[in-house]
Structures are given as C-alpha cells and as structure tokens.
Amino acid sequence: MIRDEIKAGLITAMKARDSEKTAALRLIQAAVRYRDIEERTESDATDDDKLVTEVLLKMAKQRRESIDMYEKGGRPELAAKEQSELDVISSFLPKQMSxxxxxxxxxxxxxxxxxxxxxxxxxxxxxxxxxxxxxxxxxxxxxxxxxxxxxx
Missing domain, CATH: 1.10.10 (Arc Repressor Mutant, subunit A)
Incomplete structure (x- = not known):
C-alpha cells in the first residue's frame, strides 16, 4: 500500500537526517490524515490506495502551480523548495500515461x-x-x- 511506503520513506528520511524529505513526507501524511477524516463523514468508502493517490495528485498539482507562480515572481529559492517537495510526492505516485x-x-x-x-x-x-x-x-x-x- 502507498500509505505504508510513505511511512517507510519517512522513517528512512528521519534516519538519514534529510530534513527536507522528512518535512515533505510529514506534509503528505498530514494531508492523508485530513482526507481520512473527511472520508469518515462521507457514506461511500474509497479504496485506500485510490484515496492516497488522490491526495498525492492534488498536492502535486498545488506544487506545480506554486512553482510556476514563484518563478514568475522571481523567487527561485521558493520554487526550488516546492520542486523538492514535488519530487518526493511524485516518487509515490503511480506511473502516469504518456x-x-x-x-x-x-x-x-x-x-x-x-x-x-x-x-x-x-x-x-x-x-x-x-x-x-x-x-x-x-x-x-x-x-x-x-x-x-x-x-x-
């Protein structure tokens, strides 16, 4: 399950003292937990991997939009931070169609x-x-x- 891969990735990042990756993975976990809470109030249950993938896709889209805005605004350091988060998020997404x-x-x-x-x-x-x-x-x-x- 993707959720387990994210948890394992967080542990690995924490052991490697990779603060950027750790922060990105914690953001992912928080977004997934938030979606879990939303899901409890809805009547139909979603497949867990599908739920996590939806959250990751939404986060990736937000990062791409932020990168675009930061680059247009002349803030390459913030764009680079968003890009590193996008890289972590993308590593857990299923392969996209060409x-x-x-x-x-x-x-x-x-x-x-x-x-x-x-x-x-x-x-x-x-x-x-x-x-x-x-x-x-x-x-x-x-x-x-x-x-x-x-x-x-």
Missing amino acids: EEEAKTAIAGLIKESGASSIKEMGKVMGLIKERYATQMDMSKAGPMVKALLAQG
Whole structure:
C-alpha cells in the first residue's frame, strides 16, 4: 500500500537526517490524515490506495502551480523548495500515461460513450475520471478531449 511506503520513506528520511524529505513526507501524511477524516463523514468508502493517490495528485498539482507562480515572481529559492517537495510526492505516485497513451485511451472512451460534440464532453470526462484518474493528469485530459471531439 502507498500509505505504508510513505511511512517507510519517512522513517528512512528521519534516519538519514534529510530534513527536507522528512518535512515533505510529514506534509503528505498530514494531508492523508485530513482526507481520512473527511472520508469518515462521507457514506461511500474509497479504496485506500485510490484515496492516497488522490491526495498525492492534488498536492502535486498545488506544487506545480506554486512553482510556476514563484518563478514568475522571481523567487527561485521558493520554487526550488516546492520542486523538492514535488519530487518526493511524485516518487509515490503511480506511473502516469504518456501523451500518446492518453490520446488513445480518450479516443476509445469517446467511441464507447458515443459522444460526437463538445456538448457531450462531460460524459467523456466522467468516464476518464472513473477509469484513469490515477494514471492521467486531468488538467491535460480536458483539452485533449475537446480537441478530439472538435475533430470528430
């Protein structure tokens, strides 16, 4: 389980006295615990690895946005700190699909759903999120779906 890998990584980082990695892993654990608390109040239970992966994807997206803002704002030291956290977070994420694999999967879902116009984009996005949420960057999937539906 990803949760166990994170815990083992934290122990290793603490023993190695790697303060940056330790801090990043503690942030990850705190976010996962917070999500656990949210999950208790919801009625349907989510698979543990899926829950942790969702948290990691959200954290990675936040770090990428922060890096972009810090670089535009001329703060390379803060961007470097965010990048080191992103590296730690990314090490626990499942392998992401390449752009070509994503396009192939999206084309298959468009065909399966019978979507023919951009008005039906939501139907396709729902299928993508259901089947490929942990393997595909949703912020990149939207423009791909739009482009393929515009072609088709």
